[in-house]
Amino acid sequence: MLSEYHRKKLLHHFYCLDIDNSGFIGKEDAEIFALRFAKIRNAELGSEIHKDLLLKWLYIWENFWSKADLDGDGKVSPEEFCQGIEKAVANPDYNDPLIETVFDIFDLDGDGHISQQEHRLFFSVFDLDAEKSAFVFSKLDIDQDGILSKKEFVSAKREFLTEKEPGAVGNWFWGSVE
């Protein structure tokens, strides 16, 4: 069973991903994210950059989100989402299957780390409070060198999914859970 805090955190994550506010996560959300990430890179609809992002987001939908669609109606409810993650992270050796793809998408200039500016844009794409970006960034930047290394990014994202109680740095990955 998920702890109360863990469930609250995953539901917060769910609402970040349900970007069209339909009450479900679906393929449409993946398409919206592809378009938004293309926009912040000044890429046109149908451009190579947009096509590449769309492939990546559809990969995320097919290999992660849609796996939680237990009743097979083509969309993922909040309950299905929580259950899917609960099951995945029950494995102590859980490895985030999406981490490479997500990191590639967020590392807008492809230099191998996440800058403050990239982090701010990531928050804006997910309709998260951009003002909070600097605060969250400084939490996740464990060695305080002003960039999020892949290691810092991977560890925080993993903690977000796996940590059961408040206190872990990674709980901040998707902004404030409260």
Ligand SMILES: [Ca+2]
């Ligand atoms: Ca479903």
Ligand SMILES: [Ca+2]
């Ligand atoms: Ca970068």
Ligand SMILES: [Ca+2]
């Ligand atoms: Ca760092």
